[in-house]
Amino acid sequence: MGLQTYRKNIQSLKLISDDEGKQIQNSTLHVLEKTGVVFQNQRALELLAEHGCFVDFKKNKVRFPETVVGEHLITVPKRIQIKARIPNYDIELTSDHLCFFNQFGMETVDLHSGEPRQPTRKEFYEFVKVLDALPSVHGLITPWFGFSDVPQAMRYLESNAALIRMSPKAKGMIEILGNGPWNREIAKVVGTDPIGYVGTLSPLAYSDESVSQIFSYCENGIPFEIDSGSISGATSPVTIAGSIVSGNAEIIAGMVLTQIIKKGHPVWPGNFIFAQNMRTGAPSFRAITNSMLDSVYNQVWQDYGFPVASSTSITNSKMIDFQAGHEAAQGVTLSALSGANCIFFHGAVSQQLTEHPVKAILDDDVIRRVGRFLEGVEVCQETMAEEVIDHVGNVPGTYLTSKHTHKWFRHELCFSEVADESIYDNWIKSGKKNTLRLAMDKVEDILANHKPISLTNRHEQEIENILKDARNYYRKNGLIKDDEWHLYQKSLALDTYPFA
Numbered sequence: 001m002g003l004q005t006y007r008k009n010i011q012s013l014k015l016i017s018d019d020e021g022k023q024i025q026n027s028t029l030h031v032l033e034k035t036g037v038v039f040q041n042q043r044a045l046e047l048l049a050e051h052g053c054f055v056d057f058k059k060n061k062v063r064f065p066e067t068v069v070g071e072h073l074i075t076v077p078k079r080i081q082i083k084a085r086i087p088n089y090d091i092e093l094t095s096d097h098l099c100f101f102n103q104f105g106m107e108t109v110d111l112h113s114g115e116p117r118q119p120t121r122k123e124f125y126e127f128v129k130v131l132d133a134l135p136s137v138h139g140l141i142t143p144w145f146g147f148s149d150v151p152q153a154m155r156y157l158e159s160n161a162a163l164i165r166m167s168p169k170a171k172g173m174i175e176i177l178g179n180g181p182w183n184r185e186i187a188k189v190v191g192t193d194p195i196g197y198v199g200t201l202s203p204l205a206y207s208d209e210s211v212s213q214i215f216s217y218c219e220n221g222i223p224f225e226i227d228s229g230s231i232s233g234a235t236s237p238v239t240i241a242g243s244i245v246s247g248n249a250e251i252i253a254g255m256v257l258t259q260i261i262k263k264g265h266p267v268w269p270g271n272f273i274f275a276q277n278m279r280t281g282a283p284s285f286r287a288i289t290n291s292m293l294d295s296v297y298n299q300v301w302q303d304y305g306f307p308v309a310s311s312t313s314i315t316n317s318k319m320i321d322f323q324a325g326h327e328a329a330q331g332v333t334l335s336a337l338s339g340a341n342c343i344f345f346h347g348a349v350s351q352q353l354t355e356h357p358v359k360a361i362l363d364d365d366v367i368r369r370v371g372r373f374l375e376g377v378e379v380c381q382e383t384m385a386e387e388v389i390d391h392v393g394n395v396p397g398t399y400l401t402s403k404h405t406h407k408w409f410r411h412e413l414c415f416s417e418v419a420d421e422s423i424y425d426n427w428i429k430s431g432k433k434n435t436l437r438l439a440m441d442k443v444e445d446i447l448a449n450h451k452p453i454s455l456t457n458r459h460e461q462e463i464e465n466i467l468k469d470a471r472n473y474y475r476k477n478g479l480i481k482d483d484e485w486h487l488y489q490k491s492l493a494l495d496t497y498p499f500a
Helices: 018-034 042-050 066-073 121-133 152-166 180-190 208-219 240-261 288-304 322-337 357-375 386-392 403-412 424-429 435-449 457-476 482-492
Strands: 037-039 054-056 061-063 080-082 091-093 097-102 170-172 194-199 224-228 267-271 274-276 342-346
Touching: 018 061, 018 066, 018 240, 018 288, 037 042, 037 240, 042 054, 042 061, 042 208, 042 240, 066 240, 091 097, 097 357, 121 152, 121 357, 121 435, 152 170, 152 180, 152 457, 180 194, 180 457, 194 208, 208 224, 208 240, 224 240, 240 267, 240 288, 267 288, 274 288, 288 322, 322 342, 322 357, 342 357, 357 435
Parallel strands: 097 342, 170 194, 194 224, 224 267
Antiparallel strands: 037 061, 054 061, 080 091
């Protein structure tokens, strides 16, 4: 099954005026030049000083003149090609297209109790299989923070390997605990681009680890996203405009450094800003303020002409219920309409804590509707149907038997995969299944019938050799304890992925 592509044929929603957008851009430049951004990395400080920035080496602070920002932002690519395992699944990030990735969650969730728990290896591989089957999921990141009986040092590597094994789609490969070289080797085996991610350290800073990632991505030719993940009211101003100014200053500083390291390297901005819940002190993952933040963020970056990513369509609900549905649908719809080009969405249940394949199926239905809306309305002589109207005439005429109807209804209408659309009597006869049950049935159907495009035996062996090398390294360096190693070896006694 191929991917469902979404081209934006409607004008983006604008929450602020063009003049207000320019004010935010100018304010961002002022913050970069006056307040500056901290880089906890000596190599970056020296490089930025060499290229015209004002660097206070004692405070690790860099101030960016407007001329330096303009000189280097102009070299950032505005069309970015992400290579998948199979060319048909390549992704092009541009300001006029929209693609979707699944969201990331720490654990799975019990559908009846709402309680989180660590997934098994089997559940992990099956979830990736479900995501592979959904045509509106264009790229994958690890859906969970690994699976049971795997030491923490190996969780992301094992997860990234699962993505490669179970799907030819583009991959975001999370780096942690120095696993970057093995991630790159695994991606190289099958010829795919591993997408990287860098998070800022709000307010207005980059950690040494994040800067080291930027250098590594540039030196190894890895396209990557820079995310501002501040909390509005805590690590960025409580006002929407203020949070955007602060977050964009962080991202632009990283993009400038990227272009200084390697001119023309593919990098794009990502939004992960959430409002602070002043009642609880925790981030509010689905306040309407988040959608307003996201909409303004998307609008400002669309004015720059860069593709922009969003990760804010997350629900606060602990279960797959009405709240989860309306919060997720609201978030992703407003994000898509306001100009996002890459949205991390499918599967998230409770904040970033849990994720489930049944939710991914339901989210896929939401995306079908959003995608159809973005296509807009085609107005031409044929769609206005004057001749058809004249031919059918008045009552008792019907359009059901018209060739025009047969030609156009699949394009004009949007059919659901799991939402109940039957008449009441048929719903009774079919067992009164609700949408959750229909989505569960869809998961079971995919697991029984979908066949992922598997690796060759040679590729599988090469990946397993890379994983063995990483396991031995972490074991030798004390990052895998004896009891973890025993459980790990026991789990590896199973076939590598017997669930495809």
